[in-house]
C-alpha cells in the first residue's frame with residue numbers, strides 16, 4: 549500500500565505540473581488572438597405553451613477583458629433567467645438563480661444540462677424539435693448579442 | 704502427528720464457513736436484495752391517458768424501471784427522461800420491461816399535461832407517466848423514500864401556482880413481484896450499469 553501510493557505520487561505530480569504549465573501557455577496565446585464573445589453549441593429544449601424550456605450553449609470570452617453575462621431574454625418566453633441546477637443534501641436536485649456570471653478573458657462559460665442554463669419561463673407557444681428560438685444575451689462590456697438556436701429534445 | 708486428526712475437522716469447519724460466507728456474499732451481488740417491498744401495498748394512480756392504474760399490481764410479472772419527474776422541470780428532469788430512453792434503446796431485448804415515470808407534482812401534472820410531455824420526448828408504449836390524487840402520490844413517494852418539496856426562486860415574481868421543486872434524483876428497478884431491488888442516481892447513471900442489473904433481475 550505505501551509503495552503503491554508512493555509510485556502513484558511520483559507519477560501524478562510531474563504530470564500535474566506539466567499539465568499546469570501547458571494550459572497556462574495556451575491561455576495566454578488565446579487572449580492575444582482575440583476580439584469578441586463567441587457563442588457556440590447552442591440549443592434549446594422543446595416544451596409546451598405555458599411551460600418551461602432551457603437553453604444551453606458555450607460562451608467564450610475572446611476579448612482581452614473579463615466580461616459579465618448580465619441579462620438574458622427571448623421572444624418565445626414571458627421571462628428568461630440564468631439558473632444553475634445543483635445537488636443539495638442527500639443527492640437532491642434543485643435550482644438557483646445564477647446572475648452576473650463573470651467570464652475571464654480567454655475562458656469558457658459552459659451552459660449544459662444539469663448545470664448552468666438559461667431558463668425560458670412560460671413559453672408563449674409550443675416549442676417543438678425542429679423549431680428555432682432567438683435568445684438575446686446582454687454582456688456588460690461587449691453589449692448585446694443575439695443568437696438563433698435550434699430546438700432539440702436532447703443532445 | 705497426533706494433532707492432525709484433531710486439527711483437520713476444525714480446519715474443515717472453518718473453511719466450510721468461509722466458503723459459505725463467500726458464496727452468500729456472491730449470491731447477494733448477483734441478486735440484489737430487496738430495498739423496499741411494495742408487495743402488500745396498492746396505490747390508485749392515473750395513466751397519462753387518464754386510465755386507472757393499480758400500482759404496483761398492474762406491473763406484476765414485468766420488470767419495471769421507475770423514476771420521478773415533474774414537467775415544469777426544465778433542466779434535470781429531461782436528462783432523467785433521456786437516460787430512461789437511453790436504457791430502453793441500449794437494451795437488446797425490452798420484452799417484459801416497463802418504464803414508469805411518476806410525477807411528484809400531481810397538482811400541475813394532470814394526465815393531459817403528462818401526455819404532452821410523453822409526446823414532446825417521443826416516449827413509446829412501454830412508457831407510462833403516472834399521476835394521481837396528491838395524498839395518494841404523497842403516500843407512495845414516502846413509501847419509496849422519494850423527497851420532493853416546492854421551492855421558489857425569489858428573483859421571479861410568481862403567483863402561487865408558480866414554483867419549482869427540490870427533489871430526489873432516483874431510478875429504481877422493481878422486480879416482477881413488486882420489490883424495489885436497485886437504486887441509481889437518475890440523471891448520471893450510465894445506462895450499461897442499469898442494464899447489467901436488469902438482466903440479473905428480469
Ligand SMILES: [Cu+2]
Nearest residue numbers: 631643667778
Ligand atoms: Cu432553471
